[in-house]
Amino acid sequence: MTRNLIHSIAGALLLSLGCIAIAEAELHPREADIARNAAQRQAAAEALLARVVDIESPTENVAGVRAVGDVFDGELRAIGLRTRWIELPPEMKRAGHLVAETGGTRGKRGKRLLLLGHLDTVLAGERFRREGTRAYGTGIADMKGGAVVMLQALQALHAASVLQDMRITVLLTGDEEDAGMPLAVSREPMLELARQSDAVLSFEAAIDGTATIGRRGINSWTLETTGETGHSSAIFGAERGSGAVYEAARILAAFQAELGSEKYLTINPSVIVGGTKAALDDYRGTAEGKTNVIAPVAIARGDIRYISLDQERSARERMQAIVARHLPRTQAMLRFDDGAYPPMTPTPGNEALLQVLDGASRDLGLGPVAALDPAERGAGDIGFVAHLLPGLDGLGSGGGGNSHAPGEYADLATLTPMAQRAAVLIYRLTR
Numbered sequence: 487m488t489r490n491l492i493h494s495i496a497g498a499l500l501l502s503l504g505c506i507a508i509a510e511a512e513l514h515p516r517e518a519d520i521a522r523n524a525a526q527r528q529a530a531a532e533a534l535l536a537r538v539v540d541i542e543s544p545t546e547n548v549a550g551v552r553a554v555g556d557v558f559d560g561e562l563r564a565i566g567l568r569t570r571w572i573e574l575p576p577e578m579k580r581a582g583h584l585v586a587e588t589g590g591t592r593g594k595r596g597k598r599l600l601l602l603g604h605l606d607t608v609l610a611g612e613r614f615r616r617e618g619t620r621a622y623g624t625g626i627a628d629m630k631g632g633a634v635v636m637l638q639a640l641q642a643l644h645a646a647s648v649l650q651d652m653r654i655t656v657l658l659t660g661d662e663e664d665a666g667m668p669l670a671v672s673r674e675p676m677l678e679l680a681r682q683s684d685a686v687l688s689f690e691a692a693i694d695g696t697a698t699i700g701r702r703g704i705n706s707w708t709l710e711t712t713g714e715t716g717h718s719s720a721i722f723g724a725e726r727g728s729g730a731v732y733e734a735a736r737i738l739a740a741f742q743a744e745l746g747s748e749k750y751l752t753i754n755p756s757v758i759v760g761g762t763k764a765a766l767d768d769y770r771g772t773a774e775g776k777t778n779v780i781a782p783v784a785i786a787r788g789d790i791r792y793i794s795l796d797q798e799r800s801a802r803e804r805m806q807a808i809v810a811r812h813l814p815r816t817q818a819m820l821r822f823d824d825g826a827y828p829p830m831t832p833t834p835g836n837e838a839l840l841q842v843l844d845g846a847s848r849d850l851g852l853g854p855v856a857a858l859d860p861a862e863r864g865a866g867d868i869g870f871v872a873h874l875l876p877g878l879d880g881l882g883s884g885g886g887g888n889s890h891a892p893g894e895y896a897d898l899a900t901l902t903p904m905a906q907r908a909a910v911l912i913y914r915l916t917r
């Protein structure tokens with residue numbers, strides 16, 4: 487290749503890169519207005535976050551969850567949304583859910599959006615505390631920060647006089663961290679709102695430069711094995727067989743050997759007991775057995791995580807097939823719990839939403855947004871509706887620390903950029 491040719495290719499590349507850069511820097515004037523409005527709300531957003539973090543709202547604290555809901559209720563009504571509280575049956579011991587709607591009248595153009603978040607936290611006890619741009623406090627990352635980002639985005643759209651025409655429904659659930667049972671009752675309102683929407687945006691904590699297009703589902707299982715008991719010297723023999731502990735060990739080892747390398751599928755035995763006597767409730771067990779006696783019973787419990795309902799079904803079938811190959815003179819039974827969290831399976835529809843978000847983020851000068859590896863995020867509320875409509879998650883505040891553990895924090899410097907990103911995304915989806 488001649489030097490001239492190289493120069494002309496380089497020149498063409500520079501030209502085309504230049505064009506892209508100019509296009510990227512372009513926001514619609516209305517979008518620029520929305521972004522400025524979001525930035526003006528930074529101090530108010532920080533103050534609101536401090537206020538709601540200092541209202542303790544672990545799922546079981548029904549009054550606390552409701553009090554956090556009341557704060558958001560007031561904020562949402564202040565920007566013109568109609569709000570209502572959905573009560574759940576008292577025996578469920580859950581606070582219920584807050585719903586807010588714009589009631590926009592804009593024709594059939596643009597998507598109807600469901601914005602999703604939760605009011606409850608896992609723990610309690612850590613008050614709001616600032617260190618530089620970091621703010622600590624129970625549930626601040628998961629996800630009071632995300633609920634504040636959602637509100638800040640809606641306020642920015644309201645200030646630009648575009649919110650009232652949009653068809654947006656906000657659902658803040660009161661029991662995401664420990665959903666009320668039966669799920670068919672506690673999650674029905676979410677399903678109903680999803681059926682009236684075209685896309686769902688969930689504001690769980692953001693993870694650096696990513697959004698979530700897939701979250702794994704989760705369920706729990708119990709394995710119970712039984713066998714003959716008797717003098718230990720008779721084990722392996724035709725009369726006594728292998729005993730219940732070997733049968734449990736065989737099954738668990740086969741789960742790992744035969745299913746352990748499948749992408750996005752994990753099976754975790756979390757607790758096991760076995761012996762002459764063994765008992766196990768949800769997560770606490772007792773067992774006893776002398777070394778010279780063959781164990782007649784063993785019980786294990788654990789979870790299974792999966793990226794799609796097909797993967798779950800296939801895994802269950804293979805697990806049951808493993809269970810059925812009993813060792814001599816043993817029996818085994820594998821039971822899955824009710825109340826599984828369904829997965830959010832990555833779909834082309836979710837990818838398409840991610841493309842719009844990525845474009846909005848670049849145009850705001852906030853950099854690209856990539857899909858988060860589904861292995862890096864647990865199950866969430868969005869999984870209950872992900873089969874009904876395309877969605878994105880991880881649109882909330884950025885931060886760090888372990889969620890569901892003391893020391894979680896939100897990075898206050900992420901509130902405005904995340905609100906700007908969400909607001910422009912919403913604006914573009916509702917055009």
Ligand SMILES: [Zn+2]
Pocket residue numbers: 604628629662690
């Ligand atoms: Zn959460």
